[in-house]
Every structure is written in structure tokens, then in C-alpha cells.
Amino acid sequence: MAFGEFDLIDNYFTHRWPQRDDVVLGVGDDGAVLALPQGAELVVATDTMVSGVHFDEQTPARAIAHKVAAVNLSDLAAMGAEPAWLSLALTLPEADQDWLNGFSHGLKEICDYYGCQLIGGDTTKGPLTVTVTAHGFVPAGTALRRDGAKPGDWLFVSGCIGDAGLALAVQQQRTTISDAHYRRVLERLYFPSPRVALGQNLREIASSAIDISDGLVADLKHILKASNVGARVDVDELPLSLAMTESVAADAAIDYALSSGDDYELCFTVPESRRGVFDTVLAHHPAKPICIGRITNEANTLTLLRNDEPWFSQREREGYDHFS
Ligand SMILES: Nc1ncnc2c1ncn2[C@@H]1O[C@H](COP(=O)(O)OP(=O)(O)O)[C@@H](O)[C@H]1O
Ligand SMILES: Cc1ncc(C[n+]2csc(CCOP(=O)(O)OP(=O)(O)O)c2C)c(N)n1
Ligand SMILES: [Mg+2]
Structure with a gap:
């Protein structure tokens, strides 16, 4: 029929x-x-x-x-x-x-x-x-936006990043990892969890927010441009899963976290004045965002630091771009 x-x-x-x-x-x-x-x-x-x-x-x-x-x-x-x-x-x-x-x-x-x-x-x-x-x-009036970050604000990510990129690398035979770790990271590539509850809790707390689809560096740069500010990120603070740290070398893990994308964690900024309320809200929240750095007044400038020294990514590509 x-x-x-x-x-x-x-x-x-x-x-x-x-x-x-x-x-x-x-x-x-x-x-x-x-x-x-x-x-x-x-x-x-x-x-x-x-x-x-x-x-x-x-x-x-x-x-x-x-x-x-x-x-x-x-x-x-x-x-x-x-x-x-x-x-x-x-x-x-x-x-x-x-x-x-x-x-x-x-x-x-x-x-x-x-x-x-x-x-x-x-x-x-x-x-x-x-x-x-x-x-x-x-x-009305409470939507989180990309353009509200101010110098001195704390910079957070909502959870582990880089796992989806690692799963894709295995799928595309660019690297190999154990079956158990592959199952975990493939779940993150196939079934990402949007941080819907956290996003609503951040209204009237975060000064800016974006979700990480193209990679932390690429998406954070959208906040920096829209807010006309800079950021310092301590790459040792990037939240990495056990599957990531047990599967690849430390520098490679940082590169996945910075630039592979497809993670769908939130990246957001919290002013010092809202930090107390934020910590109180988080105490009762299943998500455990991690502080990875701070917003600066150097417009459009992202500085990556490791042990207080400038750190340069091994990868040329900063994030996913459909046309480059
Ligand atoms: N073809 C289009 N026409 C109009 N607006 C677009 C188009 N493509 C993207 N945009 C807008 O450009 C902005 C950036 O898009 P994008 O980078 O895809 O954001 P996101 O990562 O949040 O999906 C968004 O406001 C989106 O609505
Ligand atoms: C087969 C395959 N190739 C590449 C990728 C990686 N990838 C494709 S699009 C993308 C970024 C997100 O897509 P985009 O259309 O830019 O989403 P938006 O930023 O608009 O949310 C990534 C990391 C993938 N997930 N699967
Ligand atoms: Mg889009």
C-alpha cells in the first residue's frame, strides 16, 4: 500500500x-x-x-x-x-x-x-x-544574552567539555580509546543534555551566556565580541571527564576541550556581586559548573594560561566553522 x-x-x-x-x-x-x-x-x-x-x-x-x-x-x-x-x-x-x-x-x-x-x-x-x-x-526583560559580560566577572562552564569531539575522532579513526570510554563519549556525541534547568536558574545571576556548539574558544569569543571585553582562561581548570583524561595526553585533552565543539554545555559569566547568590543556588543544583577564568577589559582578547604562562593550542583550527 x-x-x-x-x-x-x-x-x-x-x-x-x-x-x-x-x-x-x-x-x-x-x-x-x-x-x-x-x-x-x-x-x-x-x-x-x-x-x-x-x-x-x-x-x-x-x-x-x-x-x-x-x-x-x-x-x-x-x-x-x-x-x-x-x-x-x-x-x-x-x-x-x-x-x-x-x-x-x-x-x-x-x-x-x-x-x-x-x-x-x-x-x-x-x-x-x-x-x-x-x-x-x-x-520579560530577564533573557540571558551574549552582550552583558563586564571586566572582573567570573567565567564558568557548566560541565565536562571535549568528550563529543573525542567520540567523533574515534568514529573517524583519528584515534583509538578503550571500548568502555568510547561508549561514554559516544553517548555525549549522540545524546547531549541541554542545560535547561541551569539556564533558567542563571536568570538574574549570570551577566552573559552562550552554549558551546562550535568549541569553547570559538563560542567564548562571541561573548567577548558582543560584550566588548576580553578573558583569561586557565586551561588547567577546564573540566575534563575521566574518559578523556584516561584516554589521551594532557595537551591533547585541553585541545579537545578548547576547540572540538558539539558539547552543549553552557559558558557564562557571573559578576562578583552575584557570586554569593550563585553559590547558594548551585548548592542545591545537580549541575556543578566550574570556574575557568575571569573577564578582562582587553577588548576581544582571549588569553589562555597554563601555570600563569601563556599557552598556545597545538591545533590550528579554533572551532567548528561550516565555511572555513
Ligand atoms: N540564515 C540565517 N538567517 C538569519 N539569521 C541567521 C541565519 N543563520 C544564523 N542566523 C542567526 O545568527 C546568529 C548566530 O547563529 P549561530 O552561530 O548558528 O548561533 P548558535 O550557535 O546559537 O546556533 C543567531 O542569532 C542566528 O539566529
Ligand atoms: C559526521 C560529523 N562531522 C563533524 C561533526 C562535528 N560538528 C559538525 S557541526 C559542529 C558544530 C555545531 O554545528 P553548527 O551547525 O555550527 O551549530 P550551531 O553553532 O549553529 O548551534 C560540529 C562540532 C559531527 N558531529 N559529525
Ligand atoms: Mg545555529
């Missing part, structure tokens, strides 16, 4: 999502109709994943779904927003029902976890490409 575009939407993307009261009209009409809470501002983020660029052919459909939702929820987290709705643009080479089962299950799992509803999208035939737009709320 022929299985067409509208069967596909009905079977996989219409009924199985959490139903939110603020969705007046969801999947099925020309547009979704949504009710914003009073006093809230809407935060919207879009990210695309392309086969061969963001994931390879071995990547399970469930992981692709998880990751495309997670990277968008990570952008909402970096804005301090509470996630509410997702839309999905799906371009598929064929309507493979096994793939669609895996994909829609992966999407449902993450939507259930974060209480998000799929509210619409688009389905087309072509090279495998998945795009999600995430919508969330913040109380």
Missing part, C-alpha cells in the same frame, strides 16, 4: 506528543496558534542538522531526533528560557518506516522529558536534513 506524505505526518507526527494547554491549535492546520503566558517574552531558536555534516550514516534515527531537539533546547537554555514548543522541518530521501519509528520515538522521549509539544513543521523529499525551531519563555 502506498505510504504518502500525509500518512507519514499522521502516523508519526500528529498524536503522540505531550498536549499543552497553551497550544490552541497544533499540527494539522496552516499554522499553529499559541498562547503566551502574561508578562512573558518569547525566545525562538533554529538549528539544522545535515547528514554527513552533523552526523554520519551510522547514527541511529533516535539519536538524530534527540540531538536536533537537544541542540535547540540548548540555545533556549543559553537564553535562560523555559522550553514550550518545537516545530520540525524534515527532508528525507525516502519514507523508511523503521527510520521514522526510531526518529519519532527519539523526539517523543525528549519532548516528554522537557514537557515540549511538537506544534508543526514541514516534510519534503531530498538529502537527509532535520531542522527544529524551539520556542520558550522568559519573564
Whole structure:
């Protein structure tokens, strides 16, 4: 029996999502109709994943779904927003029902976890490409931004970085590590955890925030440029997993942490005046952000230090850039 575009939407993307009261009209009409809470501002983020660029052919459909939702929820987290709705643009080479089962299950799992509803999208035939737009709320005026860092602010990352890059290096046969460590880092490449709760807790505490998708150096530089400040980072303080430290030499581990990307931890700044509140909030929080340095007044200047001496990365590339 022929299985067409509208069967596909009905079977996989219409009924199985959490139903939110603020969705007046969801999947099925020309547009979704949504009710914003009073006093809230809407935060919207879009990210695309392309086969061969963001994931390879071995990547399970469930992981692709998880990751495309997670990277968008990570952008909402970096804005301090509470996630509410997702839309999905799906371009598929064929309507493979096994793939669609895996994909829609992966999407449902993450939507259930974060209480998000799929509210619409688009389905087309072509090279495998998945795009999600995430919508969330913040109380008006409280969104975290890239442009608020000030000299003297403390610089934090929310958790271990570099693991996803190490997994990719193993997958691409650039290095080898033990099976047990590979399983752990592959989980971080395939199923990143967006720091959604932490992001909301940082509203009215952090002076700036960004999520780390392209690599710490590349993404921190966006904060420095937007805020017209510099930063000093002590590379010995970078949080590294056991899988990382037991698998590669110390300098290589630092390079993964600085520039490999795909981590989806938050990088943020906290003014001295908010440090006490921050420590109190963190005492009750499962995430344990690590202080890696401080913001300076040297505009657009990132200084990497090891034992108080300048430290230069062995890698030429600073972070992921699609066109260089
Ligand atoms: N094609 C585009 N049209 C309009 N805005 C874009 C486009 N591509 C990226 N942007 C915007 O440029 C900014 C930086 O994008 P990006 O580096 O992808 O951010 P992120 O790492 O948070 O996904 C964002 O505000 C994004 O919305
Ligand atoms: C097959 C494969 N090649 C390379 C990578 C590494 N990679 C691809 S895109 C990317 C950076 C994040 O993607 P981007 O589209 O720049 O996300 P954004 O910054 O917009 O959130 C990284 C580290 C990967 N995950 N899989
Ligand atoms: Mg983007």
C-alpha cells in the first residue's frame, strides 16, 4: 500500500506528543496558534542538522531526533528560557518506516522529558536534513544574552567539555580509546543534555551566556565580541571527564576541550556581586559548573594560561566553522 506524505505526518507526527494547554491549535492546520503566558517574552531558536555534516550514516534515527531537539533546547537554555514548543522541518530521501519509528520515538522521549509539544513543521523529499525551531519563555526583560559580560566577572562552564569531539575522532579513526570510554563519549556525541534547568536558574545571576556548539574558544569569543571585553582562561581548570583524561595526553585533552565543539554545555559569566547568590543556588543544583577564568577589559582578547604562562593550542583550527 502506498505510504504518502500525509500518512507519514499522521502516523508519526500528529498524536503522540505531550498536549499543552497553551497550544490552541497544533499540527494539522496552516499554522499553529499559541498562547503566551502574561508578562512573558518569547525566545525562538533554529538549528539544522545535515547528514554527513552533523552526523554520519551510522547514527541511529533516535539519536538524530534527540540531538536536533537537544541542540535547540540548548540555545533556549543559553537564553535562560523555559522550553514550550518545537516545530520540525524534515527532508528525507525516502519514507523508511523503521527510520521514522526510531526518529519519532527519539523526539517523543525528549519532548516528554522537557514537557515540549511538537506544534508543526514541514516534510519534503531530498538529502537527509532535520531542522527544529524551539520556542520558550522568559519573564520579560530577564533573557540571558551574549552582550552583558563586564571586566572582573567570573567565567564558568557548566560541565565536562571535549568528550563529543573525542567520540567523533574515534568514529573517524583519528584515534583509538578503550571500548568502555568510547561508549561514554559516544553517548555525549549522540545524546547531549541541554542545560535547561541551569539556564533558567542563571536568570538574574549570570551577566552573559552562550552554549558551546562550535568549541569553547570559538563560542567564548562571541561573548567577548558582543560584550566588548576580553578573558583569561586557565586551561588547567577546564573540566575534563575521566574518559578523556584516561584516554589521551594532557595537551591533547585541553585541545579537545578548547576547540572540538558539539558539547552543549553552557559558558557564562557571573559578576562578583552575584557570586554569593550563585553559590547558594548551585548548592542545591545537580549541575556543578566550574570556574575557568575571569573577564578582562582587553577588548576581544582571549588569553589562555597554563601555570600563569601563556599557552598556545597545538591545533590550528579554533572551532567548528561550516565555511572555513
Ligand atoms: N540564515 C540565517 N538567517 C538569519 N539569521 C541567521 C541565519 N543563520 C544564523 N542566523 C542567526 O545568527 C546568529 C548566530 O547563529 P549561530 O552561530 O548558528 O548561533 P548558535 O550557535 O546559537 O546556533 C543567531 O542569532 C542566528 O539566529
Ligand atoms: C559526521 C560529523 N562531522 C563533524 C561533526 C562535528 N560538528 C559538525 S557541526 C559542529 C558544530 C555545531 O554545528 P553548527 O551547525 O555550527 O551549530 P550551531 O553553532 O549553529 O548551534 C560540529 C562540532 C559531527 N558531529 N559529525
Ligand atoms: Mg545555529
